[in-house]
Amino acid sequence: MNSYEQLRNRQQEEFNAFPLGAAFSDKQFAEMMEKWGLTVNDTDKIYSIGAGCFIRRTDSDAFHELTERHAKEHEEAMAADETGLGYIKDMFACELANHEYGYTYELDDTLETLNLTLEEIKADKRLRAGLNAALKKYYNYKYEI
Numbered sequence: 001m002n003s004y005e006q007l008r009n010r011q012q013e014e015f016n017a018f019p020l021g022a023a024f025s026d027k028q029f030a031e032m033m034e035k036w037g038l039t040v041n042d043t044d045k046i047y048s049i050g051a052g053c054f055i056r057r058t059d060s061d062a063f064h065e066l067t068e069r070h071a072k073e074h075e076e077a078m079a080a081d082e083t084g085l086g087y088i089k090d091m092f093a094c095e096l097a098n099h100e101y102g103y104t105y106e107l108d109d110t111l112e113t114l115n116l117t118l119e120e121i122k123a124d125k126r127l128r129a130g131l132n133a134a135l136k137k138y139y140n141y142k143y144e145i
Contacts, residue, residue, distance in 0.1 A: 002090035007077060011070045018066060021046075021054045081126060088130030093137065102138055121145060 001009070021032035030040050036056055038045055046054045055063050081087040091114065096102075099109040111117060121127040122145060132144045 002094060003077070003087045004090035004094050007073060007087075008094070011073070014066065014070075018063065019056065019059055020049070020063075022052050023054065024052045078126075081130070084126030084129035085133055088126055089133040092131045092134035096134055096138070105138070118145070 019036075021035065023029035023032045026040075032054065033040050033042060033046075036046075038056075045057050047057055047060060048054055049063070077087045078091070081089075092110070095110040095113050096107075099106075099113065101107070101110060107118065111121075116127070121131055128145055135145070
Protein backbone atom coordinates (compact mmCIF):
# COMPACT_ATOMS: atom_id res chain seq x y z
CA MET A 1 0.00 0.00 0.00
CA ASN A 2 1.42 3.38 -0.94
CA SER A 3 1.70 6.42 1.36
CA TYR A 4 -1.35 8.15 -0.12
CA GLU A 5 -3.50 5.04 0.31
CA GLN A 6 -2.33 4.68 3.92
CA LEU A 7 -3.34 8.26 4.74
CA ARG A 8 -6.59 8.00 2.80
CA ASN A 9 -7.52 4.66 4.44
CA ARG A 10 -6.78 5.96 7.95
CA GLN A 11 -8.84 9.07 7.26
CA GLN A 12 -11.68 6.95 5.85
CA GLU A 13 -11.70 4.83 9.02
CA GLU A 14 -11.93 8.00 11.13
CA PHE A 15 -14.72 9.35 8.93
CA ASN A 16 -16.61 6.04 9.08
CA ALA A 17 -16.38 6.11 12.89
CA PHE A 18 -17.92 9.59 13.00
CA PRO A 19 -21.59 9.57 14.05
CA LEU A 20 -23.23 10.58 10.83
CA GLY A 21 -26.45 9.29 9.37
CA ALA A 22 -27.73 8.76 5.87
CA ALA A 23 -31.33 8.78 4.71
CA PHE A 24 -32.74 8.42 1.23
CA SER A 25 -36.36 7.82 2.15
CA ASP A 26 -38.77 8.94 4.85
CA LYS A 27 -38.41 5.55 6.53
CA GLN A 28 -34.61 5.78 6.61
CA PHE A 29 -34.86 9.35 7.92
CA ALA A 30 -37.14 8.23 10.76
CA GLU A 31 -34.81 5.33 11.60
CA MET A 32 -31.77 7.62 11.62
CA MET A 33 -33.48 10.12 13.89
CA GLU A 34 -34.68 7.38 16.24
CA LYS A 35 -31.13 6.00 16.44
CA TRP A 36 -30.04 9.45 17.66
CA GLY A 37 -32.92 9.63 20.18
CA LEU A 38 -34.72 12.26 18.09
CA THR A 39 -38.11 12.45 16.41
CA VAL A 40 -38.65 13.25 12.73
CA ASN A 41 -39.76 16.72 13.84
CA ASP A 42 -36.42 17.46 15.55
CA THR A 43 -34.90 18.76 12.31
CA ASP A 44 -33.53 21.79 14.16
CA LYS A 45 -31.14 19.39 15.92
CA ILE A 46 -29.43 18.11 12.76
CA TYR A 47 -27.49 19.45 9.77
CA SER A 48 -27.48 18.15 6.25
CA ILE A 49 -23.94 17.70 4.92
CA GLY A 50 -25.18 16.83 1.45
CA ALA A 51 -25.74 13.64 -0.54
CA GLY A 52 -28.41 12.43 1.89
CA CYS A 53 -26.05 12.54 4.89
CA PHE A 54 -26.69 14.25 8.20
CA ILE A 55 -24.91 15.06 11.45
CA ARG A 56 -26.28 16.16 14.79
CA ARG A 57 -25.81 19.86 15.50
CA THR A 58 -23.98 18.88 18.67
CA ASP A 59 -21.36 17.14 16.47
CA SER A 60 -20.90 20.06 14.08
CA ASP A 61 -17.66 21.42 15.56
CA ALA A 62 -16.13 17.95 15.76
CA PHE A 63 -17.13 17.27 12.15
CA HIS A 64 -15.50 20.48 10.92
CA GLU A 65 -12.37 19.76 12.96
CA LEU A 66 -12.17 16.27 11.44
CA THR A 67 -12.56 17.40 7.84
CA GLU A 68 -10.17 20.35 8.30
CA ARG A 69 -7.55 18.08 9.90
CA HIS A 70 -7.86 15.61 7.05
CA ALA A 71 -7.36 18.37 4.47
CA LYS A 72 -4.36 19.71 6.41
CA GLU A 73 -2.75 16.25 6.64
CA HIS A 74 -3.09 15.84 2.87
CA GLU A 75 -1.67 19.32 2.20
CA GLU A 76 1.25 18.68 4.57
CA ALA A 77 2.03 15.34 2.95
CA MET A 78 2.06 17.00 -0.47
CA ALA A 79 4.26 19.85 0.79
CA ALA A 80 6.73 17.40 2.34
CA ASP A 81 7.24 15.63 -1.00
CA GLU A 82 10.06 17.79 -2.38
CA THR A 83 10.47 15.87 -5.65
CA GLY A 84 6.92 14.76 -6.35
CA LEU A 85 8.12 11.16 -6.53
CA GLY A 86 6.85 10.09 -3.12
CA TYR A 87 3.41 10.95 -1.76
CA ILE A 88 2.43 12.96 -4.85
CA LYS A 89 3.27 10.12 -7.25
CA ASP A 90 1.44 7.70 -4.95
CA MET A 91 -1.56 10.04 -4.91
CA PHE A 92 -1.76 10.21 -8.68
CA ALA A 93 -1.13 6.47 -9.11
CA CYS A 94 -3.92 5.60 -6.70
CA GLU A 95 -6.48 7.98 -8.17
CA LEU A 96 -5.60 7.11 -11.78
CA ALA A 97 -6.31 3.48 -10.92
CA ASN A 98 -9.49 4.35 -8.99
CA HIS A 99 -10.82 6.23 -12.00
CA GLU A 100 -9.84 3.49 -14.47
CA TYR A 101 -7.38 5.63 -16.40
CA GLY A 102 -6.05 2.47 -18.06
CA TYR A 103 -9.39 2.10 -19.84
CA THR A 104 -10.45 5.69 -20.39
CA TYR A 105 -7.16 7.60 -20.70
CA GLU A 106 -9.11 10.55 -19.26
CA LEU A 107 -7.59 12.63 -16.45
CA ASP A 108 -10.70 14.66 -15.62
CA ASP A 109 -12.13 12.44 -12.85
CA THR A 110 -8.72 12.00 -11.23
CA LEU A 111 -8.03 15.73 -11.22
CA GLU A 112 -11.52 16.53 -9.94
CA THR A 113 -11.10 14.09 -7.06
CA LEU A 114 -7.79 15.71 -6.16
CA ASN A 115 -9.17 19.22 -6.63
CA LEU A 116 -6.41 20.02 -9.14
CA THR A 117 -6.37 21.45 -12.64
CA LEU A 118 -4.02 20.52 -15.45
CA GLU A 119 -2.78 24.12 -15.39
CA GLU A 120 -1.83 23.78 -11.71
CA ILE A 121 0.02 20.56 -12.43
CA LYS A 122 1.90 22.05 -15.36
CA ALA A 123 2.90 25.04 -13.21
CA ASP A 124 4.28 22.94 -10.31
CA LYS A 125 7.33 20.80 -11.06
CA ARG A 126 6.58 18.44 -8.17
CA LEU A 127 3.00 17.81 -9.31
CA ARG A 128 4.17 17.41 -12.89
CA ALA A 129 6.91 14.95 -11.89
CA GLY A 130 4.50 12.93 -9.76
CA LEU A 131 1.85 12.71 -12.44
CA ASN A 132 4.36 11.82 -15.13
CA ALA A 133 5.85 9.10 -12.92
CA ALA A 134 2.37 7.69 -12.22
CA LEU A 135 1.46 7.79 -15.92
CA LYS A 136 4.49 5.67 -16.85
CA LYS A 137 2.52 2.62 -15.72
CA TYR A 138 0.14 3.20 -18.62
CA TYR A 139 2.63 3.97 -21.37
CA ASN A 140 5.49 1.91 -22.81
CA TYR A 141 7.23 5.07 -23.92
CA LYS A 142 8.07 8.35 -22.26
CA TYR A 143 4.90 10.38 -21.84
CA GLU A 144 4.89 13.72 -20.11
CA ILE A 145 2.40 16.37 -19.19
